[in-house]
Amino acid sequence: MTNHNLPVALVTGASSGIGRVTAKALQGAGYRVFGTSRRAASEGVEGVTMLACDVTDDESVAKLINEVLRQARRIDLLVNNAGTGLLGGAEESSIEQAKALFDVNVFGVLRVTNAVLPVMRIQKQGRIINLSSVLGLIPAPYSALYAATKHAIEGYSESLDHELRTLGIRVVLVEPAYTRTSFEENQVRADSPLDIYAAARDGMATIMRTAIEAGDVPEVVARTILEAATASAPKRRYAAGKMARKVSLLRRFVPASAFDASLRKQNGLPV
Template sequence: MTDAGKTILVTGASSGIGRAVAAHLAKDGWRVFGTSRSGRGGPEGVEMIACDVDSDDSVTRAVSAAAVHTGRIDALVNNAGWALMGAIEDTAIAEAKAQMETNFFGVLRMTRAVLPLMRTQGGGHIVNISSLSGVFGTPFSGVYSAAKFAVEGMSEALRLEARPFGIRVALVEPGDFRTNLPSMRRTVAAAAASEYAAAFQRFHKNQAKDEAKAPLPEPVAVLVAKILADPNPRARYSVGMFTQRMVGPLKRFLPGALFEAIIRAALKV
């Protein structure tokens, strides 16, 4: 089967990266089911389904709704997510759990829901949208990073487990892209009156400057399409501005202390 006519489910298709991915694949001829919590807001050519990835029932209903039309789901892009900001010391356990609920358990839930179908149909692709924060622990985004590291570990394991069933798993590690992520960001309640407030503000100002220069997310969509067309994709792909794409190789090849010094200087922490 060529990509045209294949069925894909993209979570978080109402905005940003997910919307760009869904639109791009629909233009390529995929039958695209996109999700958002309201079931609205998708681009042209994308069939939207309501799905809150925090909820078992909602995920089960959404996957069934997509599968009922075509009897198969050839690919899943786990993209839905949001970002929690704040120092680790200031992060309440409930705040951390909410972040993990969407950004890690949401990915796990969706993945578990599509795997039985992918196994019985003889294969499929799962692409998990991680982050540069899944490559190194980003200050003042420590729990966001933790969720992305968890997605990275789970994806590596699933890649090995699911391969005999023809299921291919890949991670995408975007740098900064211009989306609604900054405006949807939640800051921990204790941040304002914190000992870390000055450092946090400095970091945040610097981050906002990087985000203002960030490109639109089309390159992520092009990369996802390339991964889906590959019968044997790599484990991980970085995408974004050159200096951000360099972080993975620098972490792999530089001594730890030197890598950390570069990160401290670059992030002004």
């Protein structure tokens, strides 16, 4: 029998990786959790209700929210986690490919948020957690378009939080660094590759693969999301894991020229 007194959480992109372990962590913390995947998930986390949703489709998002409300009657927490990556030089992606990336990573967040906000406004309370990245704070050679989507989410989230705070709703950013998920192998490759970038791009792919293998387990990010979800006075942003906290501090306090040189060195580029 379902307990309608439990707070209700909705996690997009919950079929694997960070989304899956976040759904599990929230369920363990006492939330009634709904998770989404682009196609109906055949196997989800025990105790989590999985629903199909394509965040690039208005009708699919509206259907999702209506179904959550039909079952649970409220939405207290939204975790916008669904997203995709893109590896390649900025010049190597067609405008169509760039638009497709933004449609998932930026406009997908806007669609789901806009669908949930009327519910939260009626409730006079709610919390929205948007998954950003350290690449929302720093440059990312050969991930320029992906970094652009995360920079966009940073500006959107901070601005939206100011708009909603007086309505009892808070918007919070969570910024992971490299995390041990299938993100790297699932990310899209640039659709118009150029020979001039090939060596550096391949080198960047190798660096990224190594960094992910040595990165945080997704449970580190899930714990940070849970902290952001339950804090009575949430911070504007939460760096998830030691590497993310280090990058955040360095970006704020290291002189720009020194940061620039360090970033190029770490990414295998001539200083």
